Amino acid sequence: MLKKVVFALVAGSIALGATACNTVKGAGKDVESVGNAADKAM
Template sequence: MIRKIVFACLAGSLALGASACNTVKGAGQDIESVGQAGDEAIN
């Protein structure tokens, strides 16, 4: 029983961690595109 609970917690943590990485990656791409747009506006 405890093994099932631990496995479920680990699986949930892995799923949340994977989605968080995608979110951070997307935010990084957004910030990068804003920086590029600023560079183009200055030039």
């Protein structure tokens, strides 16, 4: 029983970590596109 709980917690942590990583990448791309647009405007 304890093994299943620990496994579920570890799997959940990995899933959340992967999601957060993708979110940060997306935010970085958004910031980069805003910077590129500002460069083109000038």
